[in-house]
Amino acid sequence: MSRFLSRATAWRLLTATAATAFLITSASTVLRAGQGAGGTTGFGPSVWDGAFTTAQASRGQAAFEKNCSSCHGPSLEGGEGPALSGDRFWADWRESTVDYLLAQISKNMPYDDDGKLAGTLPAPMYADIVSYILSRQGFPAGSTELSAQTAQGVQIIRREGPGDLPAATLVHVVGCLEVSGSNYKLVQATRPTRVTGKVNTEADKAVALGSKEFPLKFVLTPLTRYKGYRMSATGSLVGEGGSDGISIDTIRPVAESCQ
Numbered sequence: 405m406s407r408f409l410s411r412a413t414a415w416r417l418l419t420a421t422a423a424t425a426f427l428i429t430s431a432s433t434v435l436r437a438g439q440g441a442g443g444t445t446g447f448g449p450s451v452w453d454g455a456f457t458t459a460q461a462s463r464g465q466a467a468f469e470k471n472c473s474s475c476h477g478p479s480l481e482g483g484e485g486p487a488l489s490g491d492r493f494w495a496d497w498r499e500s501t502v503d504y505l506l507a508q509i510s511k512n513m514p515y516d517d518d519g520k521l522a523g524t525l526p527a528p529m530y531a532d533i534v535s536y537i538l539s540r541q542g543f544p545a546g547s548t549e550l551s552a553q554t555a556q557g558v559q560i561i562r563r564e565g566p567g568d569l570p571a572a573t574l575v576h577v578v579g580c581l582e583v584s585g586s587n588y589k590l591v592q593a594t595r596p597t598r599v600t601g602k603v604n605t606e607a608d609k610a611v612a613l614g615s616k617e618f619p620l621k622f623v624l625t626p627l628t629r630y631k632g633y634r635m636s637a638t639g640s641l642v643g644e645g646g647s648d649g650i651s652i653d654t655i656r657p658v659a660e661s662c663q
């Protein structure tokens with residue numbers, strides 16, 4: 405009996421030590437991530453913190469060469485499909501997240517005419533391929549492998565931190581309609597968010613407005629009767645962050661007044 409107790413005590417001691425060791429390791433991981441982040445500390449997890457491992461990126465390279473490089477180029481420079489590196493990578497994926505990139509690729513690639521190949525690779529292989537793409541973009545490797553779980557919320561941002569969404573990004577905004585002649589503008593508008601699925605216009609009725617202003621371009625239907633209404637719009641940004649407005653795809657009233 406006493407032998408059993410002492411064993412139990414020993415076990416408790418052991419697990420306590422293990423837990424302390426774990427705490428120390430994770431604290432130092434956080435520190436290292438912060439140091440390697442080159443100024444991104446404070447912005448939350450990002451690609452600068454090491455989102456994949458070196459081994460995983462080289463597995464990803466092999467899988468990429470087999471399944472993707474015929475269309476995207478052996479150096480990701482593009483071909484039948486778009487480039488997956490350099491400026492094009494930034495334009496397509498900046499201010500999104502690694503889980504979004506992984507989900508897009510897992511759902512849509514490899515590409516073929518009837519869409520039969522889309523989504524056919526094993527999930528860990530897609531994660532390996534994304535690791536390779538991230539490594540080619542110059543993001544550092546870390547100590548944890550990338551998976552659908554670890555990719556959650558990992559921001560794809562410049563080293564300096566988050567910025568405005570790139571020009572031509574498909575976005576959603578809510579704001580108040582201002583009309584002058586045939587020119588329309590959304591004022592008190594929310595920060596544009598990337599459209600990644602169906603837009604929830606029900607939520608748009610209550611969302612807190614912001615301080616952005618966007619001239620609306622290519623509006624095909626007259627909106628004069630919605631002057632002063634709260635509007636929900638989707639479209640693509642003209643200029644970085646929509647500095648020159650939004651090229652409208654859809655726009656609809658969500659409330660008759662705008663507070």
Ligand code: HEC
Nearest residue numbers: 471472474475476484485486488496509513514515516533
């Ligand atoms: C047979 C040619 C082909 C193959 C193989 C292929 N792709 Fe593509 N890929 C394309 C084309 C074409 C597009 C553009 C499709 C579109 O815009 O609808 C595309 C789009 C993409 C995009 C979106 C790019 C963007 O700018 O939004 C990514 C990312 C991508 N492919 C990654 C991959 C990966 C990773 C693989 C391998 C698992 C792969 N592709 C295999 C042809 C291919």
